[in-house]
Amino acid sequence: MESNWENKLIVASIDFGTTFTGCAFSMLADYQTYREKIMTIHWKSGVSEQATKTPTILLLKKDLSFESFGYEAEETFAEITEDSDDVDDWHYFKYFKMKLYDENKDSKIRTTSKVTDQNGREIDALHVISVSIKFIKDKIMDELKARIGVLRDDDVYFVLTCPAIWSDNAKRFMRTAAEKAGIANDHLRIGLEPECAAIYLHNVTLPDLSASKKQSFCMAHGDAYLIVDLGGGTVDIAAHKINGLGRFEEILIPDGGPWGSININFKFEQALTALSGARALETFRRENMHDYTALMRAFELKKIAFPGTRSKVTMQLPITYLQCHQNENRDSLLDSIKEVAHTVFSQCSFQPKNNVISFPNDSFASLYDETIGLILDKVRTILEYLEKVKQHDIKTIFCVGGFADCKLLRKRFTDEFGDRVIAPSEAITAIMKGAVMFGRDENIIEFRISRFTYGLDWSVDFDSKIHDPKRKEVTESGDVCKDIFYTIAEMGQRIPTDYATKKIESFVKASSQDRMEFPFYRTEKVQAPLYIDDPGCSLMGSMIVGLDDTAGGLDRYVTLEVYFGASELRAEATDNKGKKHTVAFNLDESEP
Incomplete structure (x- = not known):
């Protein structure tokens, strides 16, 4: 397999995440003049016309052929559930990438492994993932053809990202899925997510948060750092040391766990279940998919923006949610909020006039406590091992990935580890851009453990x-x-x-x-x-x-x-x- 892609016409990346997916590419002419010039592909969404990522959601037809992916799949399925009687003829997949997370390092990832759709029906994971990758690959090719005209498949080389904590079998599974999606074996590399982020951070100017924001942060020969990739499904932690000529090596076997941001979404839904009952929430989700999607998107924005220092957090509940609650419960929503024994609703208030629920700061923060606590415990343990056992002085802790944009998470990291924490402003795109750089020069990582x-x-x-x-x-x-x-x-x-x-x-x-x-x-x-x-x-x-x-x-x-x-x-x-x-x-x- 050819190892040098430095002079290839186009190198593209597919950052295939648990919750969101993005892609980027680099043209040879741009790379030769300004290697940091990497183009990201934007996605249409109901929230923003310029989203750099789209939800990792797939919708298949009854015969398992492709219908749509991302925001479009989310919107299309919502319309189907509300306007069609044949909803069971469709297959809707969300969070399916977590199937490849091998927590115990001993379970088997096989080409016959299954994932489940919205009704619990088992479908081949290889088919679901390969169809998703094919859509993203085709979108990249369409974008490139629109820019430069004639383009051959052989002109484009792809880097597909995976968590570093994944097993060899899971990475091999992703390669098999990519090949099934039409990416040639010799035109494909697997990029490890925290490494790709590290490569990107080595090539951009960052503010030195320990000094003045006007100064640039620099990593010198011999410096060691931690990369904490905070994703939707997993947290992926790697540690590197800078060698000569700006290259680096691993100083830790990648570590982490299933502590991604979706756990906070799950906590929120568990709280709603405690409030209204499982039947009411399921009816709301099944019969009012548009409103359910809008509610969870609103929660997603609140989740990321919440700093943990406000007096309260407010959210407007859909009228259809209140109706489902009323149909399944004797009490009104206001009475249920007063009576439910759940921390999130402690001292909550509800205004029936406009359907707005207000969460006190501490109550809303309780949704984060377990997940952030597990992450901080793991980082603390790793730092102690590296600094006391391996005698490495960890200069910086880089926080990347979509979850790194969460203000409360950043605050708790800084409270715990001080000024050496850096969360770059482009944390959500660091991996996909770094993956392109890795594609051009995979030997920037000199040693792994x-x-x-x-x-x-x-x-x-x-x-x-x-x-x-x-x-x-x-x-x-x-x-x-x-x-x-x-x-x-x-x-x-x-x-x-x-x-x-x-x-x-x-x-x-x-x-x-x-x-x-x-x-x-x-x-x-x-x-x-x-x-x-x-x-x-x-x-x-x-x-x-x-x-x-x-x-x-x-x-x-x-x-x-x-x-x-x-x-x-x-x-x-x-x-x-x-x-x-x-x-x-x-x-x-x-x-x-």
Whole structure:
């Protein structure tokens, strides 16, 4: 795979988020004169005509063909639910990216994994995500053609972003989805979200908040910093150190958790459920989708703008919500607010004349407490580890991602960690713009840290003093012990990104063998296992190398070069005649 995209005509990025999606691109002429000139594609919305992102929402027809994506999908489905009797003939998907978050690091992400629509019906996740990516890819191509006229697919190279805390299988799943969406394998890179943000921040002028706002913030050789990517679904935390020539390396295995901003939305809906009952809220959502969407958009704006210092927060409730409440409850909404035992409604007031509910500052802030508390606890733990155990002086904590625009979150970060917290004004676009820069120069990240101890399913000469007799295998070239865990990278190992972590030579076992399979395993145990089926060891998938030329018999071999320092696991293969072979990586499809 070609590694240098610096001189490609166009590099585009797809920042595919849990709640919002955006895309950007860079033209070669712009990159050569001013590399920070990156164009973002805007989306039409009911709120703003110039939104830099659109909701990650997909609407499919009955036959699972594409209908719409983003704001358009949201609006179209709202109209369908209110004006049509065939609403069940449609499939509406929201927050489906979270399916790929592997919290325990041991569940299987498979190409047959499912996501559920608005009615709980299971649909192939690969189809849902690939259709979404295809729409975004086509939108980028249409935008480019409108700007420059004639354009070939081969002229555009894509970077698709993923959380750094995702498993190798989840990243591979996204690559498979992108290829299914029509992006060629050699025109696609996976960019890790906090790294992309870091690359962007290295290339723009930021105010030095610890000094005067008129001064610029600078990172020097040897400086270390934290990137906290605060997204809709997950919080993704990485730590880097600046090396020579403005490049950097990981100093921490990426960490984080499912503490994105959607948790605050869930808290708000849970509060409404406590107030009106699950049936009333579900009826409101199902029969009045336009009003439900408008209410949640209004809450989204309040959520981001709330500083935690106001005397109260006011919201106007739709009349249809009040009607649904009244139909399912004996009490009026005003009486229910007075009686409900929920912190959010403590000391709330309601004005029936204009349907405005007022939340006291502390009551509204309670929606954030658990989520922000979990984030701060994790950042605090990471800082303690880096500064006390690893002896790194963390100069700056960068907060990026859409959730980083939340004023209360910024305030609590600053209260906790002081002036070293920087939340750039373009936090929401930092990842998509940085992804374009990463596409032009992926080697700006010089070293990464191995997330696991990785190994191959290997065979060695059988030794009766060491090996299990049950694992003895007789081959044309002698007796071997199969199922050996052959370590090729150790957990915590500092691995370069620009050359192979390991070069492995493997001879064919049979003279007629027409392909080689290299099953990959991983473990979090410090002591690598002897065998691939030892406790704590799990199969990731297999790398397949086709050998169409069987001439040479048992003298044939393949040299496999594995890149564990790359943003995703990849490999290159060369046979004994010097011929390059494509390496296909197949996910483990066995049941978890």
